[in-house]
Amino acid sequence: MLRTGMGYDAHKLSRSRKLILGGVEVEYEMGLLGYSDADVVVHAAMDAILGAAGLGDIGRHFPDTDPRYKGISSLNLLERVRELLHGKGYVLNNLDVVIVAQRPKLRPYIGDIEQNLARVLWVSPENVNVKATTTEGMGFTGRQEGIAAYATCTIIPSSWQQGG
Numbered sequence: 001m002l003r004t005g006m007g008y009d010a011h012k013l014s015r016s017r018k019l020i021l022g023g024v025e026v027e028y029e030m031g032l033l034g035y036s037d038a039d040v041v042v043h044a045a046m047d048a049i050l051g052a053a054g055l056g057d058i059g060r061h062f063p064d065t066d067p068r069y070k071g072i073s074s075l076n077l078l079e080r081v082r083e084l085l086h087g088k089g090y091v092l093n094n095l096d097v098v099i100v101a102q103r104p105k106l107r108p109y110i111g112d113i114e115q116n117l118a119r120v121l122w123v124s125p126e127n128v129n130v131k132a133t134t135t136e137g138m139g140f141t142g143r144q145e146g147i148a149a150y151a152t153c154t155i156i157p158s159s160w161q162q163g164g
Helices: 040-052 074-087 107-121
Strands: 003-014 019-021 024-026 090-100 128-133 146-157
Touching (some): 024 107, 040 074, 040 090, 040 146, 090 107, 107 128
Parallel strands (some): 090 128
Antiparallel strands (some): 019 024, 090 146
């Protein structure tokens, strides 16, 4: 059975952090505040995948009250989400992510973000699509107070991948 999921995440911008999106360090004077590396791209993707599999959300699996997750790379958490997905008998079919940020311009980083997500999720890069947009100066992203990301995905039974 084909299943779908949707995820969303947002974090405040801060001058005291590096900006990490999809596991890529983006050159910018501000980064995102959060308990882990605050990677909104990966967090939205994880929530989409967990939702599609009926496995709750990232707060359930990786609470910000657990010291093991303080400062952790979100790609490490995504690996665990992939393991949970596989353990439930599913694989990722496709992932689509949109990053909402007024600045910085993200086009130069999109390919590397897609490659990172595909590598960790064990799928072909053609099964991962990442894009960026602005809000034309509106809202918290438009005022450059934070960055948000939305993700949707489909998952399929592992047996389908093997031609079953």
